[in-house]
Amino acid sequence: MPKAEVADLTSNRLLDALEPASRKRIDPHLRPVSFKLGVTVCEAGGLLRHAYFPQGAVLSLLTVLEDGSAIETANIGREGAFGLFAAMYSRVSFNRCLVQLEGGMVRCPIEVLQTEFRNSEHVRDLFVSYSETLLSQVQQTVACNALHSTEERMCRWLLMMHDRAEGEALPYTHEFLSHMLGTNRKSVTLAALSLQRAGLIRYSRGKIQIVDRRGLERVSCECYAIVKKRFDAFLKPPATAVAGNSRRRGKPLSS
């Protein structure tokens, strides 16, 4: 990962991918925000006034059930943003969103992004492509939660966070992990013990240190790698080689 991740901690890949004209219009509206670990950025059902672009931070999207339990369905790092659907259309978040890793983050008023989305095909492509990739992350999570063991899922989760934590110890208790993974604490403790005994991680009282990343990747299910690959790739043009389709050329409408 080091290779691809050298970008400094004050950039967001989605913002950086904007065409210069859009970026120039958006830039003046960007404001750095800083949230503490665990803070709720937005409640489920809440109205959104800004979209959030993590630079070093990581956000987590949760689905909240009637009984108050909540489970992670996706997370967002500096490859993406929270609130794009709101910016594209809805203004309302179906999810609770919380800060899972502290770090740099900027926000941008919804209306500014709406205007760009309306006027720039390039921006639309970016937002839509990111949204599709986010959808695929959630879909992978459906499969993962149903078909993979707690241990595999935990590895996957640790790897995702490790990619973004710059070698820091991950600040999570077993209890917290159990909520994210939708399992119970006992299962997490067992998986954690097993990983620690295998020399892959070391932890104590809410700090998890990744010791053997390669090892973790081996124990993890495939879901980690698949999702990572998609997020690494989503900015590239889609299936360009297809014959006969020139989507770049705006054909006149029905004339």
Added chain:
Amino acid sequence: MPKAEVADLTSNRLLDALEPASRKRIDPHLRPVSFKLGVTVCEAGGLLRHAYFPQGAVLSLLTVLEDGSAIETANIGREGAFGLFAAMYSRVSFNRCLVQLEGGMVRCPIEVLQTEFRNSEHVRDLFVSYSETLLSQVQQTVACNALHSTEERMCRWLLMMHDRAEGEALPYTHEFLSHMLGTNRKSVTLAALSLQRAGLIRYSRGKIQIVDRRGLERVSCECYAIVKKRFDAFLKPPATAVAGNSRRRGKPLSS
């Protein structure tokens, strides 16, 4: 349901919501297609040349894993379409898509929809709003698979299909259900037995008849109602759309 579902079987709510000018341009390109139950409309990773708009049919989106197992992450009836992300941007489907209920369906070439998406804000709003709702369905499924019992999930699934099957018996074997739900056949058989003994369903050899719909709703988890509500609402303007969680629901049957 009867109220909202009386629309005839040759309409698709998403198509019907298009503004007249768009609809007029799109209509000449629509072609009815008819697929048999269980047919794969598109493989995971496949290139899409059309979007599909079910009228009476139901499509299922599956995430396929390396070992060949596949699990349902969402389904699409006549409130929506398959291939909209392709139409908006990507042309490639991350999912396998298969026919889960036979019925009317029309398709439309991607390029036609792309043009509309590019030129009409109204069309963009429709497609984006639907996509967001689809995302929320998948997110609900993440929570459901992780936190609800096989019996609850099966009720939810049967209800979703029953809404669309016009009173027909549902043509599914336990084995098939087990794949959709990501559990094993035995668990499905147990849940099915329990539901049958409670007088909620009756089945034999791949035909499941819903006997007591209300009862099923009581036993189902909340996920059914939440997702249904969102799909019923997504065409309304965002200010009024339903965002959050609804009232309490179901206890498990004791068996």
Added chain:
DNA sequence: TCCGATCTGGTCAAAACTGAACACATTTGT
């Protein structure tokens, strides 16, 4: 009408996960 394929339900044994409770260790705040 019979054969073969399919579907369901049952057994059995094992594994995985759950839930509550509690002791101990470590950290934090005073």
Added chain:
DNA sequence: ACAAATGTGTTCAGTTTTGACCAGATCGGA
């Protein structure tokens, strides 16, 4: 330095789920 709060590992006793396998029922095609 001490008390309180927090995190982890364990126990025990449950339930749920899994996987393999087979018997009987039923259906459809030859």
